Amino acid sequence: MVDNSVSRGSSITSETDDEPAAWETNMKAGQQLAEVIRTTLGPNGLDKMLITSDGKIIITNDGASILDRMNISNPVANLVVTVAEQQDSKVGDGTTTAVLLAGKLLSEAETLLERGVHPTAIARGYHLAASHAADALDDWTVSIDFDDDDRLREIARTVVTGKWDESGTEFLANKAVETVRAIERDGRVGFERITRKTIPGGSFYDSTVLNGLVIDMNESSTDVVSPETGLPRRYDDATIALIDQELSIDKPNGIGAVDLTSYEDYQALQDYERDIYESHADAITASGADVVFCQQSIDDPVRYLLARAGVLSVERTRRDELHKLARATGSQPVTIEELSSATVGTAETVDRRSVGPTEITVVSGFDEFKQVSVLFRGGTEHVAEETKRMLDNCFYALKLAIEDEAIVPGGGATEVGLARELRTFATGQAGKEQLAIEAFADALETIPRTLAESSGMDPIDAILELRTAHHDGASAAGLDLQTKSVADMTERGVLEPLYIKRRAVASAAEIATMIVRVDDNVSVTGDHGTHEHDHDHDHGPSGAVHSTEGYPWAVGHSMGH
Numbered sequence: 001m002v003d004n005s006v007s008r009g010s011s012i013t014s015e016t017d018d019e020p021a022a023w024e025t026n027m028k029a030g031q032q033l034a035e036v037i038r039t040t041l042g043p044n045g046l047d048k049m050l051i052t053s054d055g056k057i058i059i060t061n062d063g064a065s066i067l068d069r070m071n072i073s074n075p076v077a078n079l080v081v082t083v084a085e086q087q088d089s090k091v092g093d094g095t096t097t098a099v100l101l102a103g104k105l106l107s108e109a110e111t112l113l114e115r116g117v118h119p120t121a122i123a124r125g126y127h128l129a130a131s132h133a134a135d136a137l138d139d140w141t142v143s144i145d146f147d148d149d150d151r152l153r154e155i156a157r158t159v160v161t162g163k164w165d166e167s168g169t170e171f172l173a174n175k176a177v178e179t180v181r182a183i184e185r186d187g188r189v190g191f192e193r194i195t196r197k198t199i200p201g202g203s204f205y206d207s208t209v210l211n212g213l214v215i216d217m218n219e220s221s222t223d224v225v226s227p228e229t230g231l232p233r234r235y236d237d238a239t240i241a242l243i244d245q246e247l248s249i250d251k252p253n254g255i256g257a258v259d260l261t262s263y264e265d266y267q268a269l270q271d272y273e274r275d276i277y278e279s280h281a282d283a284i285t286a287s288g289a290d291v292v293f294c295q296q297s298i299d300d301p302v303r304y305l306l307a308r309a310g311v312l313s314v315e316r317t318r319r320d321e322l323h324k325l326a327r328a329t330g331s332q333p334v335t336i337e338e339l340s341s342a343t344v345g346t347a348e349t350v351d352r353r354s355v356g357p358t359e360i361t362v363v364s365g366f367d368e369f370k371q372v373s374v375l376f377r378g379g380t381e382h383v384a385e386e387t388k389r390m391l392d393n394c395f396y397a398l399k400l401a402i403e404d405e406a407i408v409p410g411g412g413a414t415e416v417g418l419a420r421e422l423r424t425f426a427t428g429q430a431g432k433e434q435l436a437i438e439a440f441a442d443a444l445e446t447i448p449r450t451l452a453e454s455s456g457m458d459p460i461d462a463i464l465e466l467r468t469a470h471h472d473g474a475s476a477a478g479l480d481l482q483t484k485s486v487a488d489m490t491e492r493g494v495l496e497p498l499y500i501k502r503r504a505v506a507s508a509a510e511i512a513t514m515i516v517r518v519d520d521n522v523s524v525t526g527d528h529g530t531h532e533h534d535h536d537h538d539h540g541p542s543g544a545v546h547s548t549e550g551y552p553w554a555v556g557h558s559m560g561h
Contacts, residue, residue, distance in 0.1 A: 125436020154493030176394035212364025409489035411478025412448025
């Protein structure tokens with residue numbers, strides 16, 4: 001049994017006491033990682049405390065978040081982690097499903113190997129099963145109206161359920177749909193139109209969606225200069241200038257000091273600097289700009305002169321934000337010499353606000369290139385980051401659902417249906433590949449089994465009831481974790497994008513097949529040139545070449561013997 005808390009220095013290593021066969025070591029490494037994920041990250045479990053190797057305490061129930069921080073040295077377990085990383089980076093959700101399925105596929109493969117099934121037959125059977133499952137997934141798609149915001153909220157709630165309480169889940173689902181709807185254009189969702197900022201120091205429920213592009217003023221090393229008259233907090237119908245250089249005085253290279261022999265020399269230097277600063281300020285005001293964003297620093301005299309003219313100056317704007325401003329406002333990032341009325345852009349409003357301890361500027365009012373910004377709040381930076389992670393997952397799911405126009409029932413309904421389909425498919429196959437396809441079907445049912453365990457249901461009874469419901473034609477029957485019963489997932493609004501499910505199954509099958517085909521673990525050192533090819537090696541019981549240094553690498557059947 002694996003403890004539900006992940007303690008300091010938690011690791012999965014490649015060390016064994018009895019030197020088992022290579023395939024057995026590999027299978028158990030993958031299974032061990034999947035077991036940690038299953039017991040620690042049950043899909044409807046509670047938050048877990050993670051103590052990292054540097055003593056930092058993290059509380060999370062997100063699979064990708066914990067895997068990012070686990071200390072894993074076994075190369076096979078790292079391959080399984082790669083599945084999770086790719087799942088998270090490509091589709092934003094389904095991490096736990098992918099790892100659980102990969103681990104169960106390895107467990108089933110171990111059983112088949114002990115029964116004498118050759119690894120090639122297992123790999124071929126898994127490949128056939130994954131291909132057939134990918135084709136069969138289309139049969140479980142649910143037709144919905146993607147103009148219906150209630151349906152989109154159901155998809156977002158399915159992503160968050162089990163990772164937040166009920167009110168928090170509803171709040172995040174509403175914010176996710178509000179954000180995606182704001183940037184959707186003709187059935188396409190462009191993430192480049194979303195700006196995400198984490199601002200600690202407030203309630204989780206203070207997270208908000210703003211129309212416009214948010215610039216974090218605290219990222220600048222200096223404050224906005226306000227003379228006695230004060231700069232306005234809001235600019236309407238603002239003209240925007242973007243400067244892609246430092247507004248300072250050029251300093252000659254190789255000169256560390258300036259020698260002044262008289263007061264006249266000092267005065268001349270002062271006049272020179274003042275002329276440069278005034279020319280910078282005059283160029284900006286002559287362009288008609290109300291607000292200037294500079295990618296580098298702005299010297300204080302320039303900022304003061306601009307403030308006297310009523311121009312808001314923001315220095316050290318991040319380059320990605322500068323590009324977003326350019327796309328949204330129509331302005332061009334140029335040098336001060338190139339700045340003119342032809343290179344500036346416009347915004348409906350530029351509004352300076354205080355959000356907790358952070359000063360922000362919201363640039364809004366774009367039509368063609370609408371931008372929205374999501375402010376993730378929380379009492380601590382970690383809470384704000386977890387909120388961001390959850391909403392990012394929702395954004396991915398909604399994007400895939402809207403663009404692909406394909407969703408499938410959740411709650412284990414799709415996995416049970418696929419398992420039933422694969423068992424039928426297996427009967428038509430000759431050879432031992434049939435056993436591997438049936439094993440693949442059994443592995444798919446680990447998802448509803450884990451759901452049942454984590455919600456307090458009897459997993460055996462739950463699986464039997466699901467099989468019976470699907471046999472009777474209820475293809476959307478899954479587990480309702482709130483009522484602890486089998487129900488129609490489409491009616492209950494438990495829905496997942498088809499692409500997330502398809503990728504999780506394909507990725508798990510691919511990595512399991514790769515590991516199954518490994519027949520030897522070889523430790524390779526970097527010292528290749530000092531030995532003759534035909535010298536003796538010290539071989540262990542598994543046939544692996546042992547060395548005091550080097551890294552274990554997997555050598556597959558395709559390399560020969």
